[in-house]
Amino acid sequence: MELYLTLVIICIGIFLFVKEYFSIDTTSILIMSLFIVSGVLDPEEGFSGFNHPATLTLGCMFVVSSAIFKTGLIEGLSSRIIKMAKKNYFSALFAFSLLSALSSAFINDSAVVALLIPMALLVCRETGISPARLLIPISFAALLGGTCTLIGTSTNILVSSYAEKSGLEPFGMFEFSAAGISLLSIGLIYILIAGPFLLPNRKNINDxxxxxxxxxxxxxxxxxxxxxxxxxxxxxxxxxxxxxxxxxxxxxxxxxxxxxxxxxxxxxxxxxxxxxxxxxxxxxxxxxxxxxxxxxxxxxxxSEEKQIYEVMIPHGSELAGNSLEKLDFRNVFYSSVLAIRHRDETITKHLSEVILKEGDMLLLFAAKKDISTLTSRKLVVTLSKYKARAIDYKKAIPALLIAIGVVAAAALNITSILISGMVGSLLLVITSILKPKEAYQAIQWKVIFMMAGVLSMGKALEKTGGSVLISDFIFQYMGTLDPRITLSLIFLITFLSTNILSSKATAALMSPIVISLAAALGVSERPFLVAVMFACSLTFMTPMSYPTNTMVYAPGNYKFNDFLKIGTPLNIIVWLAASFIIPYFFPF
Structure with a gap:
C-alpha cells in the first residue's frame, strides 16, 4: 500500500512541477508533507532533508561564493574581459564562455550567470552585438563548467551525499574532473564553431x-x-x-x-x-x-531624483512567485514597475496582478538608493548602468585563501566538503569578511527548501522498495544489454526528464534507482551516479530545463525554438560523448 501511495505522490509532484501552479520550492515541500501525512515517511524521515549533508553543504557553499563576489574578485576581471570582448564577436564569445565555465566550476552557476549578464549587455550596447548571440553561450558554458568539480553544481553535491547515505564512498572534489573537462572541451568547441551560425542575430530589445x-x-x-x-x-x-x-x-x-x-x-x-x-x-x-x-x-x-532601471529577477529571488500587489512592492521598495518582460512577452497592463518569475525583466522607476537595496538583498540584478566594483584587497585576499582552503581540505581528503565548507563559512564571519546578516542573506533559502523537499522523494522510493521495483523493471528490458548501452540510456532518460522536472528532483528520483540497477547488473554504481550528475546539469534544450537558461531568456530576447535549435544538437553530442567518456574514466 505504501508503495502505491509513494508512486501516486511522486506522480502528483511531477504534475505540479510540469504545470508550475506553485513555485518549485513550494511544490517540493508539499510533496514532503504528503509523504509525512500519508504515513509513508515518519516526521523524522520526512524532515531529514533539512539536515541532509547535501542541504547543509549547499548552504555553506552559498556563503563562501557570496564572499568571493562581495570582495569584487570576479568583477575585478571585468575590465579585461570587456576590453577583450570589444575586439570582435568571436573574441566576445570566447571570453564570456571561458570565464563562465571556469567560474562555475567553483562558484554557484546561477550567481556567475547573474554577474556576467550585465557585463555582456554592456559589451553589446557598445559594440552593436546582439545579446542573443552571447547570453545562451554564457548559460551553456556555466552548465558545462559545473560538471568539473564536486561543488560545481548543487546536483553534484546532492548525488554524492545520497551515495554516502547509501553506504557508498562519497565523490572526491576532483574525482570526475577529467570526465567533466572532456565534456566541457567538446561543448566549448561546439559553442565556438556552431554558435555564430545557429544563434539568432535578433535586435536588442533592451534599454x-x-x-x-x-x-x-x-x-x-x-x-x-x-x-x-x-x-x-x-x-x-x-x-x-x-x-x-x-x-x-x-x-x-x-x-x-x-x-x-x-x-x-x-x-x-x-x-x-x-x-x-x-x-x-x-x-x-x-x-x-x-x-x-x-x-x-x-x-x-x-528626473534627477529617480531614473529608469532595467533589472532581472535572479534564481532564488524572494520576488519570484509573488505579484507586485501581494509584495506591496511600491510601498516597501519605493519603486514603480513600468513594464515586465516575461520570456518573449512584454507586459505593460495590470502589472500589479502579474505573478513574477525567475528570469523576468522589470523596468523600474526608482531612486539609486532603492535599487541598491533591491540588489543588496539579491532580489534583483541590475542590467542597465553596469559598473564594476573595485576589488577590496583587504577582504579579497583572505576570502580567496579561505575558499582555496575549503576546496583543498576536501580535495586532499583531510575532511569532508561539509566540514570544510562549514569551517570556511565560520572563518568568513569571524574575520568580518561577511557580517552574520550577510551570511544569512547569502543562502538561497528557496533552493535549500527545494533540496530538502525533493530528497524526501528518494527517501520514500528507497524505503518502500520503489527504487528496487523500477530498477528491476529496467533490468528486465536492459539486463542483457552491454552496460555501456544501459548507461547511455540512463543518461538519455535523465536529461530528458530534467527538461520537464527540475534537475534536483530528477537527481533525487534517479539516484536510488541507478544504485539498485547497478546492484542488479552486478557492476559498479559509480559510472551510473556520474551519468545522473552530468545528465541533470547538461540540459540545453529548453529555457526551463535549468535556472541559468531561464535567466538569459528575457535579456536575450530569445524564443523557445532558439534553445531547441542550438541546444538539441549539443545535448545529442554530449549524450553520445558521455556514453564513451564516463565508462573510460569510471570502469564498470
Missing part, C-alpha cells in the same frame, strides 16, 4: 526599445477643481480604482513628490505622472475633472 514600449503607457494629467479625487488617498481614488492607473510622481506647486504610497493624498491642481493602458486613458480623457497635459516640464526619464 531604448523596452523603455519606448513602457512610455506608450505613460501619461501626465492635471487634477481639476471639480475632480472627485481631490483630497482623496491614492489607494481609494477613482484614478486607481476605476482606471487602474499607477501613480508614478506628483508635481505640486513646482515641487516633485516621488515617495508615493496608497496613503498619499491627491490635491487640486496636482500634475500627476501615471502609467495607464491606452484604452483606459481614452476613457479618462472623456471624464470630467481630468486634463491631459503633455507639455508639463516633468519628464520622467530626465
Amino acid at each position: 531604448e526599445n523596452l523603455i519606448r514600449e513602457a512610455e506608450r503607457y505613460m501619461a501626465e494629467i492635471v487634477l481639476l477643481e471639480n475632480n472627485p479625487d481631490k483630497d482623496k488617498k491614492v489607494s481609494t481614488s477613482r484614478l486607481t480604482q476605476d482606471f487602474r492607473a499607477q501613480v508614478l510622481a506628483i508635481i505640486r506647486r513646482n515641487e516633485k513628490i516621488y515617495n508615493i504610497n496608497g496613503d498619499t493624498f491627491l490635491r487640486e491642481n496636482d500634475a500627476i505622472k501615471i502609467l495607464i493602458s491606452p484604452l483606459e486613458l481614452s476613457q479618462l480623457k472623456q471624464t470630467k475633472g481630468y486634463l491631459l497635459a503633455n507639455d508639463l516640464d516633468s519628464s520622467i526619464a530626465e
Whole structure:
C-alpha cells in the first residue's frame, strides 16, 4: 500500500512541477508533507532533508561564493574581459564562455550567470552585438563548467551525499574532473564553431526599445477643481480604482513628490505622472475633472531624483512567485514597475496582478538608493548602468585563501566538503569578511527548501522498495544489454526528464534507482551516479530545463525554438560523448 501511495505522490509532484501552479520550492515541500501525512515517511524521515549533508553543504557553499563576489574578485576581471570582448564577436564569445565555465566550476552557476549578464549587455550596447548571440553561450558554458568539480553544481553535491547515505564512498572534489573537462572541451568547441551560425542575430530589445514600449503607457494629467479625487488617498481614488492607473510622481506647486504610497493624498491642481493602458486613458480623457497635459516640464526619464532601471529577477529571488500587489512592492521598495518582460512577452497592463518569475525583466522607476537595496538583498540584478566594483584587497585576499582552503581540505581528503565548507563559512564571519546578516542573506533559502523537499522523494522510493521495483523493471528490458548501452540510456532518460522536472528532483528520483540497477547488473554504481550528475546539469534544450537558461531568456530576447535549435544538437553530442567518456574514466 505504501508503495502505491509513494508512486501516486511522486506522480502528483511531477504534475505540479510540469504545470508550475506553485513555485518549485513550494511544490517540493508539499510533496514532503504528503509523504509525512500519508504515513509513508515518519516526521523524522520526512524532515531529514533539512539536515541532509547535501542541504547543509549547499548552504555553506552559498556563503563562501557570496564572499568571493562581495570582495569584487570576479568583477575585478571585468575590465579585461570587456576590453577583450570589444575586439570582435568571436573574441566576445570566447571570453564570456571561458570565464563562465571556469567560474562555475567553483562558484554557484546561477550567481556567475547573474554577474556576467550585465557585463555582456554592456559589451553589446557598445559594440552593436546582439545579446542573443552571447547570453545562451554564457548559460551553456556555466552548465558545462559545473560538471568539473564536486561543488560545481548543487546536483553534484546532492548525488554524492545520497551515495554516502547509501553506504557508498562519497565523490572526491576532483574525482570526475577529467570526465567533466572532456565534456566541457567538446561543448566549448561546439559553442565556438556552431554558435555564430545557429544563434539568432535578433535586435536588442533592451534599454531604448523596452523603455519606448513602457512610455506608450505613460501619461501626465492635471487634477481639476471639480475632480472627485481631490483630497482623496491614492489607494481609494477613482484614478486607481476605476482606471487602474499607477501613480508614478506628483508635481505640486513646482515641487516633485516621488515617495508615493496608497496613503498619499491627491490635491487640486496636482500634475500627476501615471502609467495607464491606452484604452483606459481614452476613457479618462472623456471624464470630467481630468486634463491631459503633455507639455508639463516633468519628464520622467530626465528626473534627477529617480531614473529608469532595467533589472532581472535572479534564481532564488524572494520576488519570484509573488505579484507586485501581494509584495506591496511600491510601498516597501519605493519603486514603480513600468513594464515586465516575461520570456518573449512584454507586459505593460495590470502589472500589479502579474505573478513574477525567475528570469523576468522589470523596468523600474526608482531612486539609486532603492535599487541598491533591491540588489543588496539579491532580489534583483541590475542590467542597465553596469559598473564594476573595485576589488577590496583587504577582504579579497583572505576570502580567496579561505575558499582555496575549503576546496583543498576536501580535495586532499583531510575532511569532508561539509566540514570544510562549514569551517570556511565560520572563518568568513569571524574575520568580518561577511557580517552574520550577510551570511544569512547569502543562502538561497528557496533552493535549500527545494533540496530538502525533493530528497524526501528518494527517501520514500528507497524505503518502500520503489527504487528496487523500477530498477528491476529496467533490468528486465536492459539486463542483457552491454552496460555501456544501459548507461547511455540512463543518461538519455535523465536529461530528458530534467527538461520537464527540475534537475534536483530528477537527481533525487534517479539516484536510488541507478544504485539498485547497478546492484542488479552486478557492476559498479559509480559510472551510473556520474551519468545522473552530468545528465541533470547538461540540459540545453529548453529555457526551463535549468535556472541559468531561464535567466538569459528575457535579456536575450530569445524564443523557445532558439534553445531547441542550438541546444538539441549539443545535448545529442554530449549524450553520445558521455556514453564513451564516463565508462573510460569510471570502469564498470
